[in-house]
Amino acid sequence: MKINQYTRISDIIKANELSIEAIASIAKPLRKIRIPLLRKVLTPRVNIEEASKIANVDIQVFKNVLLPLGYFWEEQDQKSENDQEKVNVKPNWLAYNSCQKSLDVRPLIDAGNDPLKEIFNLYKELPKNGLLTIINSFIPYPLISRLEDKGALSYVEQKALDEYHVYFYKPTAKNLVEKLDSMISFVPFEVIEKFIISNKFKILELDVRALPMPEPMETILHAIEILGSNEAINVRHRKIPLYLLEELGNMPYRVFVSELTENDVRILIYP
Numbered sequence: 001m002k003i004n005q006y007t008r009i010s011d012i013i014k015a016n017e018l019s020i021e022a023i024a025s026i027a028k029p030l031r032k033i034r035i036p037l038l039r040k041v042l043t044p045r046v047n048i049e050e051a052s053k054i055a056n057v058d059i060q061v062f063k064n065v066l067l068p069l070g071y072f073w074e075e076q077d078q079k080s081e082n083d084q085e086k087v088n089v090k091p092n093w094l095a096y097n098s099c100q101k102s103l104d105v106r107p108l109i110d111a112g113n114d115p116l117k118e119i120f121n122l123y124k125e126l127p128k129n130g131l132l133t134i135i136n137s138f139i140p141y142p143l144i145s146r147l148e149d150k151g152a153l154s155y156v157e158q159k160a161l162d163e164y165h166v167y168f169y170k171p172t173a174k175n176l177v178e179k180l181d182s183m184i185s186f187v188p189f190e191v192i193e194k195f196i197i198s199n200k201f202k203i204l205e206l207d208v209r210a211l212p213m214p215e216p217m218e219t220i221l222h223a224i225e226i227l228g229s230n231e232a233i234n235v236r237h238r239k240i241p242l243y244l245l246e247e248l249g250n251m252p253y254r255v256f257v258s259e260l261t262e263n264d265v266r267i268l269i270y271p
Contacts, residue, residue, distance in 0.1 A: 003066065004076040005059055009033070009051055010043035012066065022065040027055035035218055036225055045145040053138050093169045094131070094155050101126060104135040114213035116143070116243045123147060123168060132168040139164050146246070184249055189258040192234070192268045201232040201270055209238045209263075217244045224253070224269060232270035238263045 001015040012019050013033075020039070024031045030051065033039045052059045063073055101122050105115040123132050134140070144154050144166065153169040196203050206223055208216035216237060221244075223233050240259060248255050248269065256268040 001070070002072045002074045003048065004074050005049040005052075006047045006076055008044060008047050012048075012071070013039070013043060015071075016069050018069050019066060019071075022069060023051070023062070026061055026065060027057055030055050032214065032218055035222055042142055046141050050139065050141045054141065056138070090157075091153065091155055091169075093129075093153060093171075094167055100130045100132070102133040102135070106135065106137055109136075112212050117239060117241075119143065120242045123150070123152065123170065126170040128170065130170045132170070134166045134168070136164050136166065137162045140166065146243070183253065184245055184255040184257065187256045187258055189260055189266060192256050192258055192266055195232070195256070195268060196234060201230055202228070204231055204233050205236075206233055207236040209236055217241060220244060220267075220269075221247070224251075227269075227271065229271055232268060235267040235269065237265040237267055240265050241267075 001012075003012060009023065012023070020033060024034050033043060046054070048059060048062050052062060055061075067073060103115070103119060103122060105119070108115040108118075119132075119134060126132055134143070139156055144156075147168050148154060151171060153171060155167045155169075157165045157167070159165055195201075204223065204227075206220065208219050211219060220233070220235060220241075227233060240257060245255065245257070253269050253271060256266075258266045260266065
């Protein structure tokens, strides 16, 4: 298979599954593709060039691990004229709108915290035609894809060598909750308690509160991957995992969520 910097990671894996471990070995941020559900969600959204920026490595590193697996590198010097124009020309909505909300996620990431919930909440709170600016040290391609799925328009501007401003424009006032599947419900904890004592499912207890980000999501998705048809997962989390819930909304599972306190959230997941 011929590949270049714009080849999607999902296409590479489809051609040779040995590339999963090869890519995962490059850097810690890429290890999550070892988890089947995360691999399914993330790899179609990211190409080699984007993945190298996420991992903070040179594209040559990808060549080094992929070429021995039978891939052939065919450099593509530049994108098509349409793509180039899309990158270079600022959209009108950016030129005529002031930034109403802004978040620099670099301190959060450096401290080991996941900024996704705060980003989603900021976007949710935006008024119609509102603008959200995210400041990061790299281009967060998966985040861009997720917000574009919600109807957001995006534009990336590099301000310095390690400073990117990602602008999200909200053309409609759609609520984040509207994006969640009807199979996901926010319920009183009594609903979860009654389900657990019903004895209809074998309950698997999973406590992810002490895990650093992004291990809670990875651990839960791994547990779901091996979940039996007569089993349910009772998760104890320290927050409502919005990103996880969105993924679960596309899967054949019923989900109950109950927020007991600010740092104690229960999530019940079953087929």
